[in-house]
Amino acid sequence: xxxxxxxASPLRTIAAKDIRDxxxxxxxxxxxxxxxxxxxxxxMTGAIALRGDVATYEAAKATLLAIGKAxxxxxxxxxYPLRLLRGAIEQIEIIGAAIAILIGYRSAASERGRQTLALxxxxxxxxxxxxxxxxxxxLGLLAGGLALVLGGLTLVLQLMSGIGLTADDLLRITxxxxxxxxxxxxxxxxxxLLTLHMRQPSHALLVAFAVWLLLVLIAPQIGDTLDPxxxxxxxxxxxxxxxxxxxxxxxxxxxxxxxxxxxxxxASVTKHFERFTFAVLGIKATxxxxxxxxxxxxxxxxxxxxxxxxxxxxxxxxxxxxxxxxLAKA
Amino acid sequence: MSDPILSLHRLRQxxxxxxxxxxxxxxxxxxxxxxxxxxxxxxxxxxxxxxTTLARPTSGTATVAGHxxxxxPLAVRRAIGYVPENVRLYDTLTATENLLFFARLSGVADxxxxxxxxxxxxxxxxxxxxxxxxxSKGMRQRIGLAQAILHRPAVLFLDEPTSGLDPMxxxxxxxxxxxxNAEFGMTIFMNTHLISEIAKTCTSIAVLSHGRLVxxxxxxxxxxxxxxxxxxxxxxxxxxxxxxxxxxx
Numbered sequence: 001x002x003x004x005x006x007x008a009s010p011l012r013t014i015a016a017k018d019i020r021d022x023x024x025x026x027x028x029x030x031x032x033x034x035x036x037x038x039x040x041x042x043x044m045t046g047a048i049a050l051r052g053d054v055a056t057y058e059a060a061k062a063t064l065l066a067i068g069k070a071x072x073x074x075x076x077x078x079x080y081p082l083r084l085l086r087g088a089i090e091q092i093e094i095i096g097a098a099i100a101i102l103i104g105y106r107s108a109a110s111e112r113g114r115q116t117l118a119l120x121x122x123x124x125x126x127x128x129x130x131x132x133x134x135x136x137x138x139l140g141l142l143a144g145g146l147a148l149v150l151g152g153l154t155l156v157l158q159l160m161s162g163i164g165l166t167a168d169d170l171l172r173i174t175x176x177x178x179x180x181x182x183x184x185x186x187x188x189x190x191x192x193l194l195t196l197h198m199r200q201p202s203h204a205l206l207v208a209f210a211v212w213l214l215l216v217l218i219a220p221q222i223g224d225t226l227d228p229x230x231x232x233x234x235x236x237x238x239x240x241x242x243x244x245x246x247x248x249x250x251x252x253x254x255x256x257x258x259x260x261x262x263x264x265x266x267a268s269v270t271k272h273f274e275r276f277t278f279a280v281l282g283i284k285a286t287x288x289x290x291x292x293x294x295x296x297x298x299x300x301x302x303x304x305x306x307x308x309x310x311x312x313x314x315x316x317x318x319x320x321x322x323x324x325x326x327l328a329k330a
Numbered sequence: 331m332s333d334p335i336l337s338l339h340r341l342r343q344x345x346x347x348x349x350x351x352x353x354x355x356x357x358x359x360x361x362x363x364x365x366x367x368x369x370x371x372x373x374x375x376x377x378x379x380x381x382t383t384l385a386r387p388t389s390g391t392a393t394v395a396g397h398x399x400x401x402x403p404l405a406v407r408r409a410i411g412y413v414p415e416n417v418r419l420y421d422t423l424t425a426t427e428n429l430l431f432f433a434r435l436s437g438v439a440d441x442x443x444x445x446x447x448x449x450x451x452x453x454x455x456x457x458x459x460x461x462x463x464x465x466s467k468g469m470r471q472r473i474g475l476a477q478a479i480l481h482r483p484a485v486l487f488l489d490e491p492t493s494g495l496d497p498m499x500x501x502x503x504x505x506x507x508x509x510x511n512a513e514f515g516m517t518i519f520m521n522t523h524l525i526s527e528i529a530k531t532c533t534s535i536a537v538l539s540h541g542r543l544v545x546x547x548x549x550x551x552x553x554x555x556x557x558x559x560x561x562x563x564x565x566x567x568x569x570x571x572x573x574x575x576x577x578x579x
Contacts (some may be wrong), residue, residue, distance in 0.1 A: 013434040017420070017427075024422035114418040119477060122382045123435040124404045233448040 009123035014133025018107060019140050028103060029140075036149045042087020043153050047160035050084060050271050050286065053077070054163060063093050080167055080288050081161045082281040085176075088153050089277045092146070092165075092180050092269055100184040101140055101208045104191025105135050109201040110324060131317045138188040143181045150177045150197035172280050172292060182310045183273040187212065197320060219268035226261045269309045272302040335360040335517045336381065341390035343376050343541075349387075350376040352541040353423070356490070358534070362520040363511050365532035365549075367525070367566055374521040374539040375415075378487050381519070382412045384515050388398055395484045400525075408436075411478030415490040415521075418470060421463030424504055425449070425473050429480060436481035448476045452506060468499035475506060486510065488520045500524075503554055525563045535562075537569045544569045 059253050061071045110115045120130055154173055158165050190211060194204035232239050237247045251258065265271045276299045282288035286293055296303075334357035341354040351373040352561040358364050368374045381394055383403040390400045395409035419428045420531040426445055448456045455473050457465070463472060471491065478486055488507070492500045504527065510516045522528060529549070530537055545565070556565050559578035 010435050013431060017423070017431045020427070021422050110420075115416065116381075116416045116419065116422065118412065118414045119383055119417065119432065120435065121384055122407055123409060123432070124407045124437060125435060126404075257533055 001108070002091065005294060010123070010129045011133040011136060014120075015136040015140060016221060017252045021110070022103065022106065022137070022141055025106065028099075028106065031095075031099050031102065032148075033147075035091060035099060038089035038095060039091045039149055039153055040156055042091060043084055043156055044160060046084035046087065047081075048156060050079065050161050050163070054079060054161070058215055064329060068277065071185070078289060079161075079163050080282045081157055081163045081165065081290065083283050084157060085153065085173075085281050086283045088149070089281070090273070092149075092184070093274060094216055095157075096146070096180065096184050097187040097212055097270070098209075099145075100138075100187035101212055102141060102191075102194075103138055103203075104188040105195045105201065105205050105208065107138060108192050108195035109204075112201060117322075117326065126242060127322060128318050134192060135180060135185075135189065135314055135317065138192065138285065139181065142184045143177075146177055146180050146184065147231060150180070153224070168272060168292065175280055175296075176277050177196075179273065179276055182306050184268065186269050186306070186313055187309045189310065189317055193313065193317050193320070196317075196322065196326065215268045216270045219264050220271040222244030223261055223265035223271065226257075237259035266305075269306055272305040276302040276306070334358055334560070335362075336364075336519065336530075338377075338381075338392040341380060341392055342388050343373070343380060343385065347388070348579055349541050351380070351387075351564070354480050354538075354543050356536060356543060358517065358519070360517055361511065361515050362534050363434070363507065363532045365522065365535040366519065366521045367535060368521075368527065368538035369423075372538040374538055375489055376541075377538070378489055378521060382410055382487055383407055390528065393550055408481070411481070411482045411483035411486045411555055413471075413474045413486070413488045413491060414547060415493050417474035419462045419473060419477070422461060424459050424461050425457045425465075425476075426459060427565075428473060429565045433480045438481050441480075444480055447555070448480055451479075452476050460481045463578040467494050468496070470535065471495060471499065472501060474507075475503070479514075480512065482514065483516065485517045485519060488518065488522075490521055490523065492522065492524055500527065525566055529557055529562050533559065537566060563573040 062073060064071055064073050067301055111120070121127065150173055154165065154170070187208075191205070191208045195201045196209050198204040198207070236242075237250075242250070278284040279287040279295050279299050280292070282290070336356075336358040337354050338354050341351055342349070343351040354373075354377060359367075366374050366377070376385065380387045381392055381399060384408050385398055386400060392515065394406045397405035397409060400404050414444060420431070423431070427447075429445040429448065430441050433444055438444045446455070449458055452472050454469070454476070457469060457473065462470065465473070475488075475491075493502055495503065507518055507520070511518055512577060520532065527538075534546070534548045534551055535552065537544050552565065556562065
């Protein structure tokens with residue numbers, strides 16, 4: 001008779017194995033390094049420009065002092081170093097989501113291809129523990145990868161921009177890291193779910209990337225492209241000198257159109273991520289210099305949407321039974 | 331004869347209107363090396379999937395080591411080991427890391443010690459720290475067998491264990507199976523196509539054709555009735571569609 005006793009949590013065992021396995025996969029390591037590099041290049045370009053602006057201001061101030069005038073004779077410009085993270089956020093939005101799909105795909109396809117699903121499911125553990133272990137590993141990999149990327153960027157920002165980061169800035173970056181983990185987790189779960197359940201793993205990858213194309217590249221752009229006010233540089237209303245009250249009146253005539261346009265945007269988790277991060281980091285001019293509290297209150301809807309999408313996909317992964325055909329055949 | 335460790339009662343599996351296993355009933359006593367024969371698509375793998383709790387039967391029931399496969403699947407899993415056909419394991423992990431993973435999932439009390447013990451038992455301690463990705467088919471099959479016996483299962487299910495192995499690999503595996511059965515009293519349930527292996531390894535056999543059991547007896551009874559090993563092949567062919575077609579021809 002077997003002498004087995006449950007001494008280790010299967011969930012933790014599966015997660016630890018998956019992380020170790022993925023970290024030894026050169027492809028995963030290389031694409032993550034590529035994301036870091038792309039984000040760093042985007043940041044460095046902005047940081048060099050900002051450093052130039054800071055130097056120009058410092059030089060002007062020194063000149064004023066040298067000729068005996070007060071330094072406040074010219075208005076001190078406001079520098080927002082976190083806005084330099086715009087490029088990095090866009091890379092996470094697009095490349096980060098694609099990498100998350102690949103990690104999710106790999107997580108399920110490798111078990112199917114190696115016939116190890118059958119070995120796991122003949123062990124005394126529940127299928128929810130398997131799915132939860134996999135999800136935990138995915139979250140760990142994404143959180144770790146994003147921490148490395150954002151941590152590295154913070155360092156570069158500090159060193160290159162010439163402006164010291166405050167505790168508030170670091171808190172904002174930490175919040176963005178947590179939300180970016182939840183955002184990329186949505187795509188990990190999408191890739192994992194489809195690959196685990198579809199007949200052919202390769203077809204699952206194609207479907208996952210079709211969804212990625214729709215959610216990440218098409219839907220968020222539709223909002224901007226179809227916005228009537230975006231059709232002319234600087235805005236139609238502004239160019240025509242139309243007063244705010246009249247703008248509201250005019251837009252009432254486009255209510256259905258606007259609802260549809262907004263609905264497409266709302267359906268994209270990427271748009272919610274962009275709105276949230278752009279606000280928290282002050283990338284969108286309206287939020288630059290605004291305290292964190294009111295921003296979080298205003299952006300709560302976007303935050304809820306991101307976390308609900310991740311939780312919904314996680315619940316789906318736990319709820320859908322696995323077809324025995326997927327256990328032993330690739 | 332001891333009490334059956336495997337007991338199947340009217341087991342049936344239907345997929346999209348296709349009956350893969352039909353009304354399968356049999357009992358296998360503890361300590362047997364049971365050879366399960368049948369043509370491709372006869373329902374052998376489906377039967378193993380049901381007995382290992384990977385698939386739920388459409389109807390009927392079975393008990394493994396006294397536990398019902400539907401009512402108590404976790405208890406069944408504690409009592410079994412399973413080696414699927416062409417198992418590959420995790421290429422990026424070493425043999426020890428692979429085995430530690432499965433030992434922990436099985437709840438083995440001291441996984442490291444047990445992994446060393448099993449690697450020694452299967453004479454593959456030299457493979458311990460090598461990544462499985464570089465292993466030959468025979469080496470993989472041995473590590474595959476190792477993962478299945480880590481928790482000292484009462485019943486070991488092997489699905490086409492000799493598939494793709496060279497004669498040396500087949501002999502090595504046969505010796506291991508005989509040793510596990512003799513030294514640890516493990517009941518072996520083996521799906522196979524190789525009739526010669528059945529004659530050399532098994533204590534009882536059954537033949538499945540189109541999901542139905544068409545023969546089940548102890549190997550001594552078969553050889554007493556039909557003569558030598560060659561007669562086993564004649565018996566098998568006479569029970570399968572290929573054999574019946576050749577008879578018609």
